[in-house]
Amino acid sequence: MQNINFNFPAPVVDSSVEALRLEVRGFLADERRKGTFQPGPDCWCAGIDTEFTRKLGQKGWIGVTWPKEYGGRELTALHRYVITEELLVAGAPVHAHWIADRQSGPLILQSGTQAMKEGILPRIAAGTCYFALGLSEPGAGSDLAAVKTRAVPTEGGWRITGTKLWSSGAQVCEYMTVLARTSKVDEKHRHAGLTQFLVRLDAPGVTVRGIRDMSGVEHFNETNFDNVFVPEDAVLGAVGDGWKQITGELAMERSGPERFLSTFVALERAFSRMAAARENTHQQAVLGRLAARIRALRSMSLGVATLLQNGESPDVEAAIVKDIGTRFEQEIIEKLREFWPIMMAQGQGDELQHLLSESLLRQPSFTLRGGTNEILKGIIARGLGLR
Template identity: 50%
Template sequence: MSGSFALLGLHDQNLKAVRGRIREFLAADREEFGWRPAVDSWLSRWDPDFSVRLGEAGLLGLTIPENYGGRGCEHLHRYIVTEELLAQGAPVAAHWVADRQVAPTLLRFGSEEQKARILPQIADGRFYSAIGMSEHGAGSDLAAVKTKATRTEGGWILNGTKVWTSGAHHAHMVVVLARTAPVDPEARHKGFSQFMVSTDAAGVDISPIQLMSGEHHFNEVVLTNVLVPDSEVLGEIGNGWHQVTAELSYERSGPERFLSTIPLLLAVIEWLSTGDVPLSRSITAAVGDLGAQVIALRQLSTAVARALEAGNSPANQAALVKDLGTKFEQDSVDLVSRLLDDVEAETGRAPTPEIAELLRDARLHQALFTLRGGTNEVLRGVVARGLGLR
């Protein structure tokens, strides 16, 4: 299946070598451990052992400097590995948030002690983190966050509730955005700070938010008089909004924002290529349209990766990738469903059980794509402001 993904390859020889390494690893690991490709695997497939094996193979913590236990590579090297993991639908959820968001945030804003303590664990695939941003009444509008941190001797007391906190029930810590100064009506984005809250700290209560299918990925995290020592303040007090904005560029711009359904698409394309009955022009055109959209979205996403590599904070471009990419993910589920119906009507071929399972899972997750990481409607406002239109 990964061979079909070659159309998205980069031409730099070093990057080709990285792509070859991750493909070899995935083929061997899947053969030995028997995991199956999954749609939306970066949210739905939690496998700590896989994360450790990826770390042992030197394919995790790629952008973490070597002196912190990482590989000292560029963002584009990590990008190549990420899209191959997604193309194969590998079980990557355990390390995903820590590697994608926490590691670059620590490198940019963390203390030396925090970097030395946490980054090697992330590179080893042994550290799991969740992000505590959204709240009841403050989903995409993070300026409305009400979780409060109050100064106390040697640290801070946190009170509040976070929702849609992916993987918190497995995580070692939650990075919490909290208000540390009174609301300024003229500057709602000021007065925020970030805290690294251990999930086993006194006063932390984690409750599941289950999907209608019974799947459990999201959580409500209630913080009641949680003491967070000064050593667990992330960055500077009062700089939380700037830090979160930088962090969201990593969350919103990666290939997972348009490749969550790619295992389904690649499985369908591979299946179609094995048929004996010629396909109509309308069906081949539909497949070509899906591929063209993926390529265009990837160009946008890699442009953000290059900007991040240059040390920039492309918040507007990242929001655009997330908006267009997740809309494509939603649309692709319906397009594939119609495509399979057309193929069956033309040729009598029904999809394989594996494809049917991937399509079922894609439908279950379809509504999530445009919500997480900020709703697309709000992100369009971000893009408009960035263009000077609002």
């Protein structure tokens, strides 16, 4: 067996990071007092409120690590971390800008044209331009190399035809980054011949259709591309580089606090309830263990943010955080159900029971989206030299 090789360094947190945390926390408390939003579980995926996102843009809390010339503030990955953590802990409706802030903006910074950087990044940072991810398809999820969406060269650009599935939030997005096949499948090199395109979702030939999930919400979509024309400069990076780009985005996509805090709002309410009751020692022990595990996961997630800040690509560390973190955020609900039975009928139960029932309906997705846990274990095993 090769050397076990992963690393979660402790972050160096300066006073400006903590000052930013307090500022975000104060803003969120004010917004709650004003009744701007109701805290909800899975808010980074389920909570779309473009007005709220615009407010965050006005505060300068989107795209904070990007260059100032493109609307950013040139802050560190740790500054971004504390903003996202505070938003998740508050259960704020942040889905509209989440994907663009987390990965589409950085992708444009790395592989986009100058016109994309100047025209799109400042609008993402202002909270007015949103992105969807066009990776999965019917028949291509874990095995992304099986994508069938094709882009064929035409005069002045490309014609895209195919169907993307489960594209979160596409109904409010201006753009989708679409992974398409640009040359025939070579069975020996299945990951070759894939290219990412920037596609406007209002282009002729694009249809976005909502898919209702079991919580009753149309959060993700099926998006059809019927011979959609995109200009030459819609290619992100170089033709054929799609696979390399996607794998490069994975550490950003998989390691953030959204991978263990999706049900934190329910846990936090449970703690308040327990503190008020001050009696049940079994309950205290169970909640205490959950709190200890959050602390450990948080240290690991901060370790990945530190590695990203240092310019590294911590794919294995990110897969470990997502595997443990997503199972943990599901387990929170199972543990809390021991003490607070879930009321599924609308309008029944108190706030905690409402949060628990919402979480229960959303939790199956935690270990699927962004790469299933079986796939993550394969990545971790490879990183450890076990396969």
